[in-house]
Amino acid sequence: MTLKFVVMSDLHVMPQGELSMTLDTGARLEQAVAAVVARYGDADFCVLAGDLADLGQPSAYERLKAIIAHLPIPVHITLGNHDDRAAFLSVFGDGFIAETGKVDKVIDIKGYRIILLDSSEPGRVDGVLEAGQIEWLRARLAEATDRPVIVILHHNANALHIESDSIRILEPDAFINALKTHPDIRQVIAGHVHLTSTAIWRGLPFTTLSGGHYSCTVDQPNVPMRRLAGPGQMAFVLGTEDSTTVLFDDYIDGNEEIFVEGDAA
Ligand SMILES: [Fe+2]
Numbered sequence: 001m002t003l004k005f006v007v008m009s010d011l012h013v014m015p016q017g018e019l020s021m022t023l024d025t026g027a028r029l030e031q032a033v034a035a036v037v038a039r040y041g042d043a044d045f046c047v048l049a050g051d052l053a054d055l056g057q058p059s060a061y062e063r064l065k066a067i068i069a070h071l072p073i074p075v076h077i078t079l080g081n082h083d084d085r086a087a088f089l090s091v092f093g094d095g096f097i098a099e100t101g102k103v104d105k106v107i108d109i110k111g112y113r114i115i116l117l118d119s120s121e122p123g124r125v126d127g128v129l130e131a132g133q134i135e136w137l138r139a140r141l142a143e144a145t146d147r148p149v150i151v152i153l154h155h156n157a158n159a160l161h162i163e164s165d166s167i168r169i170l171e172p173d174a175f176i177n178a179l180k181t182h183p184d185i186r187q188v189i190a191g192h193v194h195l196t197s198t199a200i201w202r203g204l205p206f207t208t209l210s211g212g213h214y215s216c217t218v219d220q221p222n223v224p225m226r227r228l229a230g231p232g233q234m235a236f237v238l239g240t241e242d243s244t245t246v247l248f249d250d251y252i253d254g255n256e257e258i259f260v261e262g263d264a265a
Pocket residue numbers: 010012051080082192193194213
């Protein structure tokens with residue numbers, strides 16, 4: 001019994017006919033949906049980890065809703081800094097609001113607990129987890145000490161040692177301390193940085209995926225970040241009792257495929 005799910009992030013969908021950073025992000029999301037249909041139709045669900053609409057427009061959420069209606073698996077959603085909570089709810093409905101007042105969620109499936117946290121805060125680019133959310137997280141973790149937990153949110157909590165560290169989760173200590181109350185945190189998965197990374201920080205495993213929008217190259221002192229049109233990337237997560245694996249699927253990569261004589265067709 002293997003848990004399988006897909007994480008998409010940073011879709012940055014614009015209304016029909018409009019581009020974001022030169023990219024038709026709606027068309028890119030359609031490619032992502034096609035990739036799920038082709039490869040992950042037997043997955044348990046898909047998570048959208050925020051920055052769903054580039055400018056938070058209701059018409060962008062309408063377009064998003066129409067495109068993800070073609071996904072053959074359930075979809076769970078949380079928000080990012082580009083999102084507008086009121087506009088999102090006006091299209092998707094108030095059922096997405098948890099008792100925290102934000103778009104948080106718990107999913108119990110195949111021996112795992114998956115927790116989605118809404119780290120968006122109106123008017124801010126960096127991420128905020130409110131005291132009420134931390135309290136809610138601690139309670140949800142306390143209920144599930146007998147099973148592995150995966151946490152998914154938009155903003156990265158850990159520093160990646162790049163310039164965008166200044167817009168990660170603001171004051172992450174309360175979040176980390178809450179996670180530390182659980183004995184088996186398998187992954188903390190985020191988007192936001194438009195960059196693929198994995199890290200261990202304070203004994204916890206962190207991952208970011210580059211998502212559906214432009215991707216960022218790694219910047220270093222005197223080496224500025226560059227924005228690239230690809231990959232469009234989703235994460236495919238496989239969970240068993242004793243292993244949790246994150247694969248990165250570049251469904252838009254721009255690379256030429258290599259064919260070698262003698263390869264199986
Ligand atoms: Fe983003």
